[in-house]
Amino acid sequence: MNAAYRQLTIFQLLITNHLVQKASLADQFNISPRMIQRDISQIRQFITDQHLFYQLAYDYQSGGYQLETTQATVSKQALLLLIKIVLASRALTKDEMNKTIDGLLQLIPVTDQNEIRPIIKNERFYYQPVHHGQPLLDIVWQLSGYISQRQTITITYQRQHREIVTRTILPEAIIFSEYYFYVVAYNAKYKSNLFYRVDRIRHIQVNHQQPITRTRAERVEDGELRQLVHYMQPGKKLTLRFKFWGIVEAALDRFPTAKVVDRYPNERAVLIEAIAFDRGAKMWLLSQGSLVQVQAPSDFVADIRTELQRTLDRY
Template sequence: MQSYKRLKGEKLLMANDYNDKVSRVLSLYQRLMEGKVVDKEAEAARYGVSARSIQRDISAINNFFEQETEKSGVINSIEYDKKRGGHYLSQIYRTRLTNSEILAICKILLDSRAFTRERMEHILDILVDRCTPAEGKAIVQDLIKNEEFHYIELTHKSEFVDKMWDIGQAIHQNRYLEMDYKRTKDGAIVKRRVKPVAIMFSEYYFYLTAFIEDEDVKADFDVIDDAFPTIYRIDRIAGYKVLDKQFKIPYGNRFKEGEFRKRIQFMYGGKLQKVKFRYKGSSVEAVLDRLPTAKILEEKDGVYTISAEVFGKGIDMWLRSQGDMVEVI
């Protein structure tokens, strides 16, 4: 009888200890999530336990965070900072995109038609499998499968991503690039030695923007000075070599890719110019989105007078495509 009572008492004591530990861990968890600093010694005194017990509690919470990372795509980590006087929850980083973000990216990729079918399928598989929260994978796959099945790759059918990375390295290191380039107008292979400054994407293709150094070659281009780069489709670069020689561009004269992007249409190179036209279509927003530098000068009876600053002759192609909705001034 006495042994039975003793056993029962021990079980009650263990249950109380367990409940106390659960309450202690939950309290620590809540305060950490609220951004408070936890002092291990103070917590030990508060709960009447050793500092080692509090350390085990903190480790248990950290283990829980690690397990949740795989499910939620969020990294939480308890760190110690002597200056702050204890343990705290470090900044939260999202490691995965949301279902809606992945779906949007997949749709943009498919619409771009930028890669071969094999490369596109590879990229989409990785995006959906490794970057999408588990509960949304099947839905995202279902929403893109038809478009992926009917995907039509571009006529050049060439792999160029490794080439693009090498060119990117040359840009990063300010190294000259020698290349054999297949011209669009006649298919002839020409040699170029250029200063590569940016990689851009537009209308299905990736492009290299670069400055030509050869004065004889420059003479054949509309570009007449170092202020304006020339543009090359990366898939048309038949051969290339990144040279050891570096070029220098003063910081104040560095190529501003974002500013160039706002002023270039259909990646047709050329001089910087200003255009002015009247627009009488149904969506002036579409014009402003197409021409980021555009400004509405006047609006009268639904007709807008617009000016814009642009590079090259691509703007002529766009203006002609608008038909009667545009009158060039």
């Protein structure tokens, strides 16, 4: 066995989290410990020259060499939570989900991978994606590039009832909500920010002929938007108040801007104030049935009453 093959063998042992000891390697290859030391020195130099995220460290307690990573690592606990969240999202096709999980697992040592695999095995086996069946990883990355470069694009888009339309937009943010990815984009024709489901985009082309420009003040702040929007329903921004008899924490979590402004211990209720877009807020409030009573603003209360009457009319 020549020196290059021997060094590759040693490096393969190191990169798979094995401890290597000079004496045992010398016996394995039938060479002197001095030659093994030379191999280890060359491996250390290779790591330095290639700017790899490792360092070769000697463990005095065990009397051997190990590779240690020099970059920030993700713990097995954090990785398990990430995989659980991705599985619960149901957003990716089975093929993309499997590739994503396998890629994430490669970030941790094999021993940790072997701990996680049995935990997620059942949920992974029964994974059921949403029905659109569209691959998303590449298009979400592509749209993110257009956002960072502030490029105007023309998309072919399939609307809710399968109608195909063409839209020229300036993408400004990518948001995930309720199983779907959305691109928030400014549409100059309608002079407003609109939400487009990424899986319904059939074709994208950069549009150099009709560039859309927006000032920094006009751009969408996706972090702030996420605090105000629900079910990815746009609408009018308002400050609403509602009396709530349900689990207070659930209401406060649903509206990140919410706060309790009054309490009614005898009724086991609270008064909550929140800032939100009206359409998404209305959808959630109606889903709470008799646990909620909207009190302000007055035009929003009237809208809720009208919607409740329409619901009753169906029965």
